[in-house]
Each structure stands twice: as structure tokens, then as C-alpha cells.
Amino acid sequence: MFDLLIFVALPYVALLSLVVGSWVRYRTHAFSYSSLSTQFLEDRWLLWASAPWHAGIIVVLLGHLAAFAVPGWWTAFMATPAFLTVVESVGLLCGWMCLGGLVIFLVRRFVNARLQAVTTLADVLVVLVLMAQVGTGLAVAVNHRWGAAWAPGALGPYLHGVLTLRPDVSVLTDMPPFVKLHIASAWVLLAMFPFTRLVHVLSLPLRYITRAPQRVVWTSSRASVRFEERAATDNERRLFLRAALSAGAGVALLSMGTLDKFFKYFLKQDLTEDEQAHLLSAKLRRLKQTAEERELELERMSRDAILVAPMAELSTTRGKYFIDYQMRPALAFKDAEGLPIVISAKCTHLGCTVGQDVDAQGRILCPCHVSYFDIKTGQPNLGAPAKEALPRLGWALKDGNGKVLLVQDPSGGREGSAEPGQLATSLLYILKRYA
Amino acid sequence: MRPDWLRRGLDYLSERLPVQKMSFESLVTKKVVPVHRMSWAYYMGGLALLFFLIQLVTGVFLLFYYQPTVSDAHASVEYITYYVNSGFLVRNLHTWSSSCMILCLMVHALTTFAMKAFARPREVTWLTGSMLLALTFAFGFTGYLLPWHQIAVNATKVVLQSIEEAGRYLPGALSGLPTYVKEIIQGEASVGQATLSRFYALHVVILPLLFFGVLGLHLLCVQLHGMSQGTDTPARRSEKFFPIFMLKDFWLWGVAFLVVFVLAYCLPFESFYPYPLFEPYDSLGSTPDGIKPEWYFYFIYYPLELLPFWVVMLGQTLGGAALFMTPWIFKNTSRKVLGIIATLVSAYLIVITIFGHDIYEMFKGGGA
Structure with a gap:
């Protein structure tokens, strides 16, 4: 019964009062459509009351209007968490701005003698009801x-029902008390509307935006100069405000599009078990590879001879990469007689690693700056960026028992001998003493 | 009684750093920006600053996941790119914005040169600006190595090796110097963990600290001296720095950020290279084909490919010296001549950067 009174009877009384009252007042007292500004009497506090209040309430009202006018689009937008967060935060901020403004409105009415003289009960009542509404x-x-x-989904049907003369309070019965109070005080506000200074909402001076500026012609030149100066300052301020506003809007839009992405960057990453396993195995592979390289390094520090490969694995057309004593890449081939060719693979030009494939002229290619090196002599082709030959490495051939058969020093001098039969089964080593 | 040289020294300093001008009035209310045909050039420094700020923020972001070891560097970059939420965005922003920053700095340097903005009393501004340019190239060079992929490590190897190359042209005891320098930079026999750690420290701590200091001095000089006139006859119009120019500047920042953001969101910087170059570096394999530095080193890379080494070294040394000595070399040069020089340099930079590879193919194509 009480619900019916507040949410069915009151709305119609309020709407009736709003429409008829405003109409009658406009017909009979058109010039009383005013906010009864007290800026002349007190303007310092007013700025801090009026600016946040109006800025806040305009945003909040537009939000309410949009939500109830186009609920379908609105809810679709709000399904995106980022939008919802932004809208809620902006709304809450504006709400606090409104409340702060209202408090200052009220306080200045009570602490300023000049204002007290012009304050009516209706003025105080308006502020109090607005405070209740915002609160x-x-x-x-x-x-x-x-x-x-x-x-929009929960309260929209009620509002729609009221406006289409089919009021339905059932959706409101289970609403929390704050929601009910919010709706009730809204109706009260609408009912008060035509009898208070609230009517100034209807006299929005939109024409001011487009009308031509008033030209003031001064008789005294000094006053004229001063006026020009002030006009210039005013113009600058307007420009600044406009630009600051657009800059603010731009920043807001940018933040909406970017901040959520950057925020997510710091969240714990949600990986499936497969992904985690894949990552972990890749990481282990990399670690093993590094460990192998480190082992090679250690081996080169502690051993006098290092196995390159069994001679059977070497080929005349495709070199085998290995790491020399200085941890630089090197290549091992087999020549026509089955003896090893061991040369550095570090290009003498700028240090790239030379390719392993031997071309028809018995040369290998450094891909960085196109130098061809003869594998027998190590010499680069004429006109190549590389000027010096790839150094040859000293090596040793050992048989399966570790007996040294043949040794060659870097300059090509040989010691020992090997039968062709032994060659195929021997193992190729590089030696520390030639490093 | 102050000695004469001290007095002259102090006069020199006080003309270059007029700190008495540091007041709200001259820095904010009175500061104006000339309006003329070249006014757009006044935005380039600010734009470069925006990209530096983007680098700073995205760089710090990347630090959260990047691991500077030879076994993990590549994997952690891959993790950022493919697994971290918006990680690709942060990384792409960092690469795109680095290129944008260098581009802006090049344009900034060329335009300030053409407008003779280095002239007395703005020598310190020019000097610090040149240092910032050099530092930015150092940022580019050190940052390039960090992902530890084939092209990064091999390109770094080539550059470091070419430092050593300079030793051949130095006399006697000095000939060992470049090798020494190279080893200091490299930290071990070849590019490896020590190099990575060094480049990481440089890229993430040392260079930024240096950059902050020099940038502070640079901005202070800009603020103290105000915008240079830029033309031979003083511009008829000017606009206030605050708020008009500043707001336009911010507007430009907004647009630039949007462009870089969209680029970073849609287009990985690496899409300009053939893929295999971005495989993890393999120290045992051969150097892959197509190793190149970043585009902003082409102006020195292609000459190195085409001309004898000593010619390039000589040109580079002279060019570098000319850059730093500009305020004194071109003291009495007219803006017209400066404009012509700047146009020629720009033409060279544009041609070698865009057509460098074609020129290379023309002269060296087919090889041997």
C-alpha cells in the first residue's frame, strides 16, 4: 500500500506538477525562469560549489538518460568490463563532486549575511532534497x-510502466531501501521543480554559443584599450579551456583503449598446462644447449687434444663444424686423398661464420659480404672483401687405440705416416700445442 | 681582482647559460614561438621526447619479464611476445617507438642545423643534442643484441669486428688500440654471455642515466634561450608557448602515440625481415644470409660494404667531428647554405636508407 502511494501516486502527482506547473509559471511569470544567481553577492565560494555540482550533475543525468532511453545499447556496452569500470568510476566521481558542491552551496547560505538575506526556505529545501538524491x-x-x-534491466520496466500509464511496482518490491529512496526523492524533486529555482534547467541559454559576440563601442580610448586587453585574455582563456577539455577527452579515450591492455601485462599469466609444458621443455632444451657449450669450453681448457670427428664422417663436399681451442668456429673436410683439411671458419673480413658447403671450384662462401675461400689454401677469391686467408689448424690422426699416426702443424709440415687403410678408420683431433 | 681569463670564461658561461632568465615570467608567460614556413620543425624535439618517454615506460615494462642470459634471453623475449597478456604490444611499441625516436632526432638535427639554431649563444644546446643523438644510436646498438637471435648476435659481431679492422690503419703502438676497445666492449673472446651482460647494463642502466643528465641540460638550455628565430628576418607572427604551442604539441603527441600504438598493435616490426633470422642464435652454425643492422645504421653500413674501409672510417670520423663542431665550423655560414647542406645530407640519408640494398646489388651484385 505504501509502495503504491510512493511509486504510483507520487509519480503522477510529480509529473502533473512538473508539466502543468512549469507551463503555468512560464505563461504567468516568464521572467522568473532564472537560477536567482547570487554571484553578485558572493562569488568565491560559489565557484567551488557551482562548478563541481554542475559538471557532476550534467554527466550523471546524461548517464541516467542514456541508460533508460536506449537500454539495449547501454547494456551491450556495459557487457565490456572496461567500459563498465570506466562508466562506474566516472559516475562515482561525478557523484562525489555533486555532493561536495551541494555541501558548499548549503554552507555558504548559512555563513554569509548577504546571502542569508535573500535565502528562502525553498532554496534550502532544494539543496536538502538534492543532497538526499545524490546521497x-x-x-x-x-x-x-x-x-x-x-x-536498466531492473528499473527500466518500472519507469517505462509509469510513462505508458501501466505502472508496475512489482519490480521494486524486492529492491534495497537505498534504491527505493533514490527513486522516491527523484519524484519529490520533479514535483518541486516548477516552484523553485530548479526551473533554470529549462532555460538553457544554448543560443549564447552561436550568437555573434556583442560589440562594445567605447567613447574613451583608454577604456577601449583596456577592454581589448581583457577581451584578448578572455579569448585566450576560452581557447585554453576548450583545448584542455578536448585534451582531457582525448586522454580519457586513449586511456580507455590502452590502459586495460597495459594493466593486464602485469597480471599473472593464465597458461594452459600444455603451454606451460611446452615453455618448460623449450627452456630445458636451451639450458642443455648452453651446458653443452660450456662443456666444450671446459674440455678445451683441460685437454691436450680434442676429437673433431672420425675420418669416416668427413666429406669432400660438406664441411663439419666444430669449435677450435679459442671457441671459434672451424670446419673439417676430407681431401681427395682421404686426408683431413682443417681450417678456421671465422671469416677474416668481419668475423662471420663461413658456410660449410663446398662449391665446384672447391671453395666455401661467407654469406655476410660474399667472400669465397679455397678450402685447401684458405685463400679468398680476388676482389673479395676478405683479404687474408682462413688460417689452417694443426691436427693429429689417431687410431682406435689412441696411437698417433699422423700430425700436421698449421703451416702444413707433417710428421708420421698413415696407410690408406688406416686413414678410413682413424680419428681426427686438434691439438692444444697448435692452438 | 679576478684574472682576465677567469672573467672571460665566466662571461662565456653566463652567456650560454643565462640562469637569471629562469623565472616564471620568461619561461611561461613571456615565452613565444615564431610562426613561419619552418615552424613545424619546432615540434620535432618534443616528438622525440614523447618517443623517449614511450621507450622509458615500455622498457621498464619489458624488464619485468626479460632475462639477460644466453640461454634464456631469446626464450624470455618469445615468452613476452606470445604468452604475456599484451606482451607483443609492449614489445612492438618498444621497437616501433625506437625507430620513430631516431627518425625524429635525425629530422630534428637536420632542421635545427638548417635553421641555424646552433648559433651563439646556443652552442651548448647543440652539443648536448649531438650527445643525445649519439646516445640514442648507442641505445639502438645495445638494444638490438638483447633478444639474442641470429640477426642480432651476428650483426653485433660484424660491427665489433669492424672496430678491430680500424687497427690496420693506425700507426705503431696505436694499432692495438681498436682490438683493446673491442675486447672491452665484448668482454670475452667472442660475443657471448659477457657481451650480453655488458650490453644489458649499458642499455638498461648506464645509457638511461647518461641520457637523463644530458637531456636535462639540453632542455634547460632550450628553456633558457627560448625558441631560436630560425629565419633570417624575424618572423612577423609568433604564438605563445603557453598555452597555445604546448597544447598543439600535446595534440601532436596524442596523434603520434595513436599512430605508433596502432602500428604496434597490428604490425610486428620484425615482419620486415625474413623469419629465420629471428631464430635463437646458434653459436655452432654458419652465419645466415641477410644479416643487416637496423635501418638507421644503413647510412654507415652500405658505405662499409661498398667503399674501402679507410675511406668510410675517415668519412665517419670527419662527419662525427663536424657534427660536434658545427656551432664553430658553421659560425658564419648563411642559412641558405646551411639549408643546402642539410638538404644534401637528407637526400643522402633517404637514398642510402631506402635504396641502399639496390645500390649494393648494382655494384656488388652477383659477386665473384
Whole structure:
């Protein structure tokens, strides 16, 4: 019964009062459509009350309007968490700005003698009801979060019912008290509307934006100069405000598009078990590879001779890469007689690693700057960027028992001998003493 | 009684660093920016600053996941790119914005040169600016190695080796110097863990610290001296720095950020290279085909490929010296001549950067 009174009877009284009252007042007292500005009497506090209040309430009202006018689009937008967060935060911020502004409105009415003289009961009442309205709104926002998402669906049907003369309070019965209070005080506000300074909402001076600036012609030149100066400053300020506003809007848009992405960067990464396993195995592979390289390094520090390969594995057309005593790449081939060719693979030009494939002229290619090196002599082709020959490495051939058969020093001098039969089964080593 | 040289020295300093001008009035209310045909050039430094800020922020972001060891570096970059939320975005922003920063700095240097903005009393501004340019190239060089893929490590090897090459042209005891320098930079016999650690420390701590210091001095000089006139006859119009120019500057920042952001979101920087170059570095394999430095080193890379080494070294040394000595060399040069020089340099940079490879193919194509 009480619900019916507040949510069915009151709305119609309020709407009637709003439409008829405003109409009658406009017809009979058109010039009373004013905010009854007290800026002349006191302007310092007013700035801090009026600016946040109006900035906040305009945003909040537009939000409410959009949510109830196009609930389908609105809820679709709010399905994106980023949008919802932005809308809720902006709404909450604006709500606090409104409340702060209202408090200052009220305080200045009580602490300033000049204002007290012109303050009526209606003025105080308007502020109090507005405070109740904003306060309950904030309470809903804080206690029953994400109103931007749930309100259009939950409260839209009620509002729609009232406007189409088929009021249905059933959706409201289970609403939390703050929501009910918020709706009730809204109707009260609408009812008060035509009888208070609130009517100035209807006299929005939109024409001011487009009308030509007033030209003031001064009789005294000094006054004229001063006026020009002030006009220039004003113009600059307007420009600044406009630019700052667009810059703010730009930053807001940019943040909406970017911040959520950057924020996510720092969250714990959600990986499936497969992905984790894949990552871990890749990492282990890399670690093993590094460990192998380190072992090679250690081996080169501690051993007098290092196995390159069994001679049977070497080929005349494709070199085998290995690491020499200085941890630089080197290549081992087999020549036509089955003896090893062992040369450095570090290009003498700029240190790239020379390729392993031997071309028809018995040369290997450094891909970086196209130098061809003869594998027998190590000499680069004429005109190649590399000027010096690839150094030859000293080597030793050992048989399966570790007996040294043949040794060659870097300059090509040989010691010992090997039968062709032994060659095929022997093992190729590089020696520390030639490093 | 102060000695004469001290007095002259102090006069010189006070003209270059007029700190008495550091007031709200001259820095904010009175500061103006000339409006003329070349006014767009006044935005380039600010733009470079924006890209530096992007580098700073994304760089710090990358630090959260990057691991500077030869076994993990490549894997951690891969992890950032493919597994971290928006990781590809942060990394692409870092690469795109680095290129943008260098581009802006090049344009900035050329335009300030052409506008003779280095002239007395702005020598310190030019000097610090040249240092910032050099530091930025150092950033580019050290940062290139960090992902530890084939092209990164091999290109670094080539560059370090070419330092050693310079030793051949130095006399006697000095001939060992480049090798010594190379080993200091490299930290071990070949490019390896020690090199990676050094480059990491340089890229992440040392260079930024240096950059902050020099940038601070550079900006201070810019603020103290105000915008240079830029033209032979003083511009008829000017606009206030605050708020007009500043807002336009921010507007440009917004647009530039949007462009880089969209690029980073849609297009990995690496898409300009053939893929296998981005496989992890393999110390046992041969150097892959197509090793190249970043595009902003082409102006020195292609000459190195085409001309005798000593010619390039000589040119580079002279060019570098000319860059740093500009305020004194071109003291009495007219803006017209400066403009012509700047145009020629720009033409060279554009041609060698865009057509460098074609020119190389033309002269060296087919090889041997």
C-alpha cells in the first residue's frame, strides 16, 4: 500500500506538477525562469560549489538518460568490463563532486549575511532534497555495485510502466531501501521543480554559443584599450579551456583503449598446462644447449687434444663444424686423398661464420659480404672483401687405440705416416700445442 | 681582482647559460614561438621526447619479464611476445617507438642545423643534442643484441669486428688500440654471455642515466634561450608557448602515440625481415644470409660494404667531428647554405636508407 502511494501516486502527482506547473509559471511569470544567481553577492565560494555540482550533475543525468532511453545499447556496452569500470568510476566521481558542491552551496547560505538575506526556505529545501538524491545515489553505487549494468534491466520496466500509464511496482518490491529512496526523492524533486529555482534547467541559454559576440563601442580610448586587453585574455582563456577539455577527452579515450591492455601485462599469466609444458621443455632444451657449450669450453681448457670427428664422417663436399681451442668456429673436410683439411671458419673480413658447403671450384662462401675461400689454401677469391686467408689448424690422426699416426702443424709440415687403410678408420683431433 | 681569463670564461658561461632568465615570467608567460614556413620543425624535439618517454615506460615494462642470459634471453623475449597478456604490444611499441625516436632526432638535427639554431649563444644546446643523438644510436646498438637471435648476435659481431679492422690503419703502438676497445666492449673472446651482460647494463642502466643528465641540460638550455628565430628576418607572427604551442604539441603527441600504438598493435616490426633470422642464435652454425643492422645504421653500413674501409672510417670520423663542431665550423655560414647542406645530407640519408640494398646489388651484385 505504501509502495503504491510512493511509486504510483507520487509519480503522477510529480509529473502533473512538473508539466502543468512549469507551463503555468512560464505563461504567468516568464521572467522568473532564472537560477536567482547570487554571484553578485558572493562569488568565491560559489565557484567551488557551482562548478563541481554542475559538471557532476550534467554527466550523471546524461548517464541516467542514456541508460533508460536506449537500454539495449547501454547494456551491450556495459557487457565490456572496461567500459563498465570506466562508466562506474566516472559516475562515482561525478557523484562525489555533486555532493561536495551541494555541501558548499548549503554552507555558504548559512555563513554569509548577504546571502542569508535573500535565502528562502525553498532554496534550502532544494539543496536538502538534492543532497538526499545524490546521497542515496552514491549509497546505491557503493553498496550495490555495477548499477550501470543492472539498473536498466531492473528499473527500466518500472519507469517505462509509469510513462505508458501501466505502472508496475512489482519490480521494486524486492529492491534495497537505498534504491527505493533514490527513486522516491527523484519524484519529490520533479514535483518541486516548477516552484523553485530548479526551473533554470529549462532555460538553457544554448543560443549564447552561436550568437555573434556583442560589440562594445567605447567613447574613451583608454577604456577601449583596456577592454581589448581583457577581451584578448578572455579569448585566450576560452581557447585554453576548450583545448584542455578536448585534451582531457582525448586522454580519457586513449586511456580507455590502452590502459586495460597495459594493466593486464602485469597480471599473472593464465597458461594452459600444455603451454606451460611446452615453455618448460623449450627452456630445458636451451639450458642443455648452453651446458653443452660450456662443456666444450671446459674440455678445451683441460685437454691436450680434442676429437673433431672420425675420418669416416668427413666429406669432400660438406664441411663439419666444430669449435677450435679459442671457441671459434672451424670446419673439417676430407681431401681427395682421404686426408683431413682443417681450417678456421671465422671469416677474416668481419668475423662471420663461413658456410660449410663446398662449391665446384672447391671453395666455401661467407654469406655476410660474399667472400669465397679455397678450402685447401684458405685463400679468398680476388676482389673479395676478405683479404687474408682462413688460417689452417694443426691436427693429429689417431687410431682406435689412441696411437698417433699422423700430425700436421698449421703451416702444413707433417710428421708420421698413415696407410690408406688406416686413414678410413682413424680419428681426427686438434691439438692444444697448435692452438 | 679576478684574472682576465677567469672573467672571460665566466662571461662565456653566463652567456650560454643565462640562469637569471629562469623565472616564471620568461619561461611561461613571456615565452613565444615564431610562426613561419619552418615552424613545424619546432615540434620535432618534443616528438622525440614523447618517443623517449614511450621507450622509458615500455622498457621498464619489458624488464619485468626479460632475462639477460644466453640461454634464456631469446626464450624470455618469445615468452613476452606470445604468452604475456599484451606482451607483443609492449614489445612492438618498444621497437616501433625506437625507430620513430631516431627518425625524429635525425629530422630534428637536420632542421635545427638548417635553421641555424646552433648559433651563439646556443652552442651548448647543440652539443648536448649531438650527445643525445649519439646516445640514442648507442641505445639502438645495445638494444638490438638483447633478444639474442641470429640477426642480432651476428650483426653485433660484424660491427665489433669492424672496430678491430680500424687497427690496420693506425700507426705503431696505436694499432692495438681498436682490438683493446673491442675486447672491452665484448668482454670475452667472442660475443657471448659477457657481451650480453655488458650490453644489458649499458642499455638498461648506464645509457638511461647518461641520457637523463644530458637531456636535462639540453632542455634547460632550450628553456633558457627560448625558441631560436630560425629565419633570417624575424618572423612577423609568433604564438605563445603557453598555452597555445604546448597544447598543439600535446595534440601532436596524442596523434603520434595513436599512430605508433596502432602500428604496434597490428604490425610486428620484425615482419620486415625474413623469419629465420629471428631464430635463437646458434653459436655452432654458419652465419645466415641477410644479416643487416637496423635501418638507421644503413647510412654507415652500405658505405662499409661498398667503399674501402679507410675511406668510410675517415668519412665517419670527419662527419662525427663536424657534427660536434658545427656551432664553430658553421659560425658564419648563411642559412641558405646551411639549408643546402642539410638538404644534401637528407637526400643522402633517404637514398642510402631506402635504396641502399639496390645500390649494393648494382655494384656488388652477383659477386665473384
